[in-house]
Amino acid sequence: MAQIKNASDAFVRTTSERALSDESDAALMTQVARGDSAALEALYNRYAARVLGISLKIIGDQALAEDVLQETFWRVWQSAATFQPQLGPLTSWLFRIARNLAIDAYRRRNVRPQVLMGANGSDPILDATPDPDADVAEQAQLILQSQRVRKALDSLSAVQRQVIEMAYFYGMTRQEIAEATGEALGTIHTRARLALQKLRGELEREEFEG
Amino acid sequence: MDPRIEELLPFYVLDALTEEEKELVESYLAEHPEARSQLQDLQPGASALPYTVSAVEPPRQVKESLMRRVTADAQARQRSSTRVPAEPVRGKFRFADIFRVLSLGAATIAILWAFALNGQVARLQGQVTSLNDQVTAQSQSLDDLIRNLPQTEQSDIISVSLKSTETQPRALGQLIANPNDRSAVLLISGLPPLEPGQTYQVWLIGNAPVSAGLLTVDENGQSVLIITSEEAIGSFNSVGISIEPEGGSMEPTGEIVVLSEL
Numbered sequence: 001m002a003q004i005k006n007a008s009d010a011f012v013r014t015t016s017e018r019a020l021s022d023e024s025d026a027a028l029m030t031q032v033a034r035g036d037s038a039a040l041e042a043l044y045n046r047y048a049a050r051v052l053g054i055s056l057k058i059i060g061d062q063a064l065a066e067d068v069l070q071e072t073f074w075r076v077w078q079s080a081a082t083f084q085p086q087l088g089p090l091t092s093w094l095f096r097i098a099r100n101l102a103i104d105a106y107r108r109r110n111v112r113p114q115v116l117m118g119a120n121g122s123d124p125i126l127d128a129t130p131d132p133d134a135d136v137a138e139q140a141q142l143i144l145q146s147q148r149v150r151k152a153l154d155s156l157s158a159v160q161r162q163v164i165e166m167a168y169f170y171g172m173t174r175q176e177i178a179e180a181t182g183e184a185l186g187t188i189h190t191r192a193r194l195a196l197q198k199l200r201g202e203l204e205r206e207e208f209e210g
Numbered sequence: 211m212d213p214r215i216e217e218l219l220p221f222y223v224l225d226a227l228t229e230e231e232k233e234l235v236e237s238y239l240a241e242h243p244e245a246r247s248q249l250q251d252l253q254p255g256a257s258a259l260p261y262t263v264s265a266v267e268p269p270r271q272v273k274e275s276l277m278r279r280v281t282a283d284a285q286a287r288q289r290s291s292t293r294v295p296a297e298p299v300r301g302k303f304r305f306a307d308i309f310r311v312l313s314l315g316a317a318t319i320a321i322l323w324a325f326a327l328n329g330q331v332a333r334l335q336g337q338v339t340s341l342n343d344q345v346t347a348q349s350q351s352l353d354d355l356i357r358n359l360p361q362t363e364q365s366d367i368i369s370v371s372l373k374s375t376e377t378q379p380r381a382l383g384q385l386i387a388n389p390n391d392r393s394a395v396l397l398i399s400g401l402p403p404l405e406p407g408q409t410y411q412v413w414l415i416g417n418a419p420v421s422a423g424l425l426t427v428d429e430n431g432q433s434v435l436i437i438t439s440e441e442a443i444g445s446f447n448s449v450g451i452s453i454e455p456e457g458g459s460m461e462p463t464g465e466i467v468v469l470s471e472l
């Protein structure tokens with residue numbers, strides 16, 4: 001009898017997890033705001049690897065990046081009621097929290113970035129290990145999105161890419177970027193604007209939807 | 211379009227402006243809604259940047275640790291929303307009872323507190339009844355509740371009056387906790403609502419500040435926050451509140467508005 005009950009519980013649990021994994025981000029956030037921890041877990045399964053990737057890119061330290069990952073989802077849990085879907089997708093909000101926490105951690109600990117670079121100077125491809133909890137279709141979709149954005153990013157000149165990456169991933173101000181690159185402030189402004197405009201055009205061509 | 215704003219917009223969407231520059235852009239956009247079309251031109255590129263980073267599979271223990279913390283918090287919330295029995299509590303006053311009572315709201319706190327201590331602390335009952343009258347008379351304002359909240363005589367419960375800093379002299383607060391427990395209740399009033407993009411963040415401070423949660427105040431500057439910590443509340447020396455960017459920070463970076471020793 002106990003075995004039947006265990007099997008039944010497992011089936012109910014699995015079915016419930018599958019149902020959650022089919023929910024939209026906005027629907028899951030509504031449930032998180034009501035205190036549903038399973039909905040938070042579903043969002044974690046969906047985006048944790050991406051959040052850890054962003055944190056690691058910024059901090060360059062695995063342990064600290066994992067702290068940021070946990071803290072990011074803790075903030076989502078605590079602040080879910082303040083999320084306003086009409087202002088943009090969950091991913092924008094989620095990634096901004098992760099990025100800001102990672103930049104804070106980086107500045108506080110002053111950890112030297114240890115981002116492993118590929119042979120051509122690109123970021124390493126680390127997304128090889130599948131998460132047993134992750135939905136395969138969702139993960140495939142995320143990988144496809146990454147490929148499209150990387151392709152769009154490759155269309156930028158090295159100096160254009162450098163400016164927007166220094167600003168976004170390292171939180172450097174215009175003046176700091178000008179100082180670090182030895183370029184005039186006006187040049188930095190132009191590069192950033194052209195980079196973002198070109199990126200938008202390429203993303204439309206790639207039919208990217210964030 | 212103002213050329214200075216035009217220069218700032220790419221860095222605005224990249225979230226890489228100083229606070230002063232950011233305020234400048236936002237006030238310009240509020241006055242010139244037509245400038246938003248330029249934002250829409252730049253935003254998609256910035257929003258796509260997180261996708262340029264490779265996903266990195268986190269170790270399983272990160273999720274386990276997070277979910278333990280979340281489950282504990284969910285249970286604390288559930289306890290706090292459970293109705294307190296109408297009968298007065300006899301014997302040792304339990305922290306969980308205080309926890310439930312406080313979460314029901316400021317006015318309810320005063321009334322239920324009086325019930326809970328009935329027969330035990332008659333002297334306090336008079337104060338609480340008086341307090342309840344004050345709260346009712348002043349639209350259930352937390353201000354007076356916090357000013358007059360009775361100090362419990364139970365040895366395992368502490369009730370600490372929080373001190374405002376010079377930047378927010380009207381702020382009042384009360385932290386109620388069992389030092390051996392990992393939960394506490396924080397009552398706050400007198401903090402002005404913040405601009406979009408900012409949040410109040412509560413810190414428990416031992417060797418280093420540890421985030422104890424984000425605080426959203428209502429239009430009257432009032433809030434009740436249930437704090438769940440990984441360490442016992444008594445292991446911390448101080449409690450503070452700072453103003454941080456939306457989503458909070460890993461450590462205090464903004465203006466400190468409340469700071470008190472525990």
